[in-house]
Amino acid sequence: MAEQVEWLSEDEMKAWLAFFAAAALVDRKLDQQLKDEAGLTHVQYEVLSRLSDAPDRELRMTELADTLFTTQSGTTYQISQLEKAGYVRRRECRGGPRGVWAVLTDAGYDVLKQAAPGHVRAVRNLLIDVLTPDERAAVASGLGRVRDRILAAQGPCAGSSSG
Amino acid sequence: MAEQVEWLSEDEMKAWLAFFAAAALVDRKLDQQLKDEAGLTHVQYEVLSRLSDAPDRELRMTELADTLFTTQSGTTYQISQLEKAGYVRRRECRGGPRGVWAVLTDAGYDVLKQAAPGHVRAVRNLLIDVLTPDERAAVASGLGRVRDRILAAQGPCAGSSSG
DNA sequence: ACGCCTGATTTCAAATTTGAACAACCCATC
DNA sequence: GATGGGTTGTTCAAATTTGAAATCAGGCGT
Numbered sequence: 001m002a003e004q005v006e007w008l009s010e011d012e013m014k015a016w017l018a019f020f021a022a023a024a025l026v027d028r029k030l031d032q033q034l035k036d037e038a039g040l041t042h043v044q045y046e047v048l049s050r051l052s053d054a055p056d057r058e059l060r061m062t063e064l065a066d067t068l069f070t071t072q073s074g075t076t077y078q079i080s081q082l083e084k085a086g087y088v089r090r091r092e093c094r095g096g097p098r099g100v101w102a103v104l105t106d107a108g109y110d111v112l113k114q115a116a117p118g119h120v121r122a123v124r125n126l127l128i129d130v131l132t133p134d135e136r137a138a139v140a141s142g143l144g145r146v147r148d149r150i151l152a153a154q155g156p157c158a159g160s161s162s163g
Numbered sequence: 164m165a166e167q168v169e170w171l172s173e174d175e176m177k178a179w180l181a182f183f184a185a186a187a188l189v190d191r192k193l194d195q196q197l198k199d200e201a202g203l204t205h206v207q208y209e210v211l212s213r214l215s216d217a218p219d220r221e222l223r224m225t226e227l228a229d230t231l232f233t234t235q236s237g238t239t240y241q242i243s244q245l246e247k248a249g250y251v252r253r254r255e256c257r258g259g260p261r262g263v264w265a266v267l268t269d270a271g272y273d274v275l276k277q278a279a280p281g282h283v284r285a286v287r288n289l290l291i292d293v294l295t296p297d298e299r300a301a302v303a304s305g306l307g308r309v310r311d312r313i314l315a316a317q318g319p320c321a322g323s324s325s326g
Numbered sequence: 327a328c329g330c331c332t333g334a335t336t337t338c339a340a341a342t343t344t345g346a347a348c349a350a351c352c353c354a355t356c
Numbered sequence: 357g358a359t360g361g362g363t364t365g366t367t368c369a370a371a372t373t374t375g376a377a378a379t380c381a382g383g384c385g386t
Contacts, residue, residue: 005280012291015299018307019290023186024232025313043372061335069187074373076336081371098381099334117168127182127309128175135305136178142298144181146290150188206342224365237343239366244341261351262364328386337378348367356359 026126033122038115043068045119047078048087048112051104058091058103087111189289196285201278206231208282210241211250211275214267221254221266250274 008016031042038045050067051057059067065075079102082088087108091101104112131139171179194205201208213230214220222230228238242265245251250271254264267275294302 005283006287007283008286008291011303012299014307015294015303016286016291018303018305018310019186019189021232021310022306022313023182023190025310026182027186028232029313041372062333069184069191071374072335073337073375077372080336100336120168120170123171123179124169126313128171128179130309130312131178131305135301136175138298138301139305140174140178140181142181142294142302143185144177146293147181147184147188149293150185150192150289204342225363234344235365236345236367240342243366263366329384331384332382334381335379338376340374340376342371342373344369344371346368348365350364350366352363353361354359355361356357 022127029126030119030122034115034119037118038111040111040115043070043078044082044087045112045115047075047082047102048104048108049116051088051102052109052112056103057109058101060099060101062099064102082108185290192289193282193285197278197282200281201274203274203278206233206241207245207250208275208278210238210245210265211267211271211278214251214265215272215275219266220272221264223262223264225262227265245271 027042034040034042034045040048046068047064050064051059061075061079062072064079065072068075079088079090083090087105089103089105091103093099093101128136190205197203197205197208203211209231210227213227214222224238224242225235227242228235231238242251242253245265246253250268252266252268254266256262256264291299
């Protein structure tokens with residue numbers, strides 16, 4: 001076993017460590033900022049944000065889970081929380097294509113609109129404005145490819161077994 | 164209020180979304196891979212890894228928490244788990260400089276050594292080898308700066324009030 | 327119409343994370 | 357030699373996340 005692994009070079013290690021640390025720290029900071037200023041967790045903000053971007057401000061549970069890169073049961077939990085808070089409503093569609101839609105309420109939209117400026121400012125301060133234009137472009141293309149490859153590797157598999 | 168926020172341009176948004184998604188997906192994938200192949204969570208792997216890199220393979224709880232970018236109570240919990248598994252041992256140093264050291268055991272070192280190749284391979288497949296050399300350099304420098312700025316903003320505050 | 331299969335969603339228990347409160351210990355000072 | 361402050365680590369309850377099992381609706385073959 002242990003068929004000869006190519007360990008990371010010093011430069012590669014630097015990239016990996018920077019990526020890993022930045023991911024953890026930025027997420028933590030955004031969470032803090034949102035809790036302090038808007039009373040939302042980062043996850044909840046993302047839920048509201050995806051919904052507000054979706055057509056008719058609604059998304060099936062599974063779609064939502066996919067765009068959040070999280071599990072379905074986690075999504076169920078968060079939607080339940082947001083429903084209690086009145087920011088989201090569940091709509092069951094018995095007639096047409098099966099499924100449950102999470103719908104952003106007006107209250108949810110208002111909270112999002114109120115939280116957005118601070119959030120965007122934080123994203124700028126923590127990440128975007130810290131990068132040079134070149135670095136930003138490299139992050140967009142490189143990490144975009146990283147994301148797409150992972151999604152491509154699991155997307156086709158999750159749902160259908162053959163073609 | 165809402166004093167004019169500068170929203171993200173399309174390119175900036177691309178960078179932010181790529182970063183956010185890649186961070187979530189890579190972490191999730193590494194977790195899966197480690198659980199499947201080594202029976203460790205990513206967090207646990209990181210703990211063992213930091214310890215094995217430290218002088219004498221031991222670290223104070225607070226140092227450990229810092230390098231893991233997590234809370235102290237979270238670190239206490241994980242060390243307790245790893246102690247149960249026999250991968251880590253606690254050493255209290257009553258005489259000298261106060262504190263508790265988490266020490267990597269031989270068993271812990273073995274598990275780490277066994278898990279490392281698969282983990283490094285995964286880091287390569289998911290991230291490092293997907294980036295071009297330029298992108299990798301940009302990630303290292305740019306996200307390194309992101310990390311350092313966040314740490315600098317909170318490091319000095321957390322621990323001492325003046326200088 | 328019946329029974330099985332698939333897909334979507336929820337439920338449930340277990341594991342983990344978090345933040346606040348607590349306890350232990352050092353040092354400096356009185 | 358006792359006291360207060362600051363640091364370090366743990367404990368506790370609450371919130372969240374996870375994965376597996378249960379639920380429920382619809383389609384299909386018989």
